[in-house]
Amino acid sequence: MKLNKDCIRNLLLAVESEPFGKEVTKHTFDNISFTDQYSLEEIIYTTQRLIEANYINAQVQHAGDEVHNFYISSLTWEGHHS
Incomplete structure (x- = not known):
């Protein structure tokens, strides 16, 4: 799969905009405006x-070969300065 730079940017901005201590998950992406632009597979790959x-800072939960959920807790130092 090709890495989409727009998806990277939007994902980092979405994580940065969340209040401190609130995780972004696969299930909360419905409430983030850019998700209709990308497939779930593209968001997971990114x-x-x-x-x-x-x-x-994130964890990915697998159910067999599929991603069941992911939990993005915050940006790292590198993520803030990218």
Whole structure:
């Protein structure tokens, strides 16, 4: 899958805009305005790449081979300065 730079930007901005201590999850993405622009697979793929790049503090829960949910708690130092 190709990494979408617009999705990266929107995801980082969404996490940054949440109040301190509130997690962004797969299930709360319905309330974030940009999610209609990207498939769930694209958002999950972007989340996984941002974890690898150390841009977000997050956990991904798997159910077999599928992502069941993810929990993004905050941006890291690198995420704030990207």
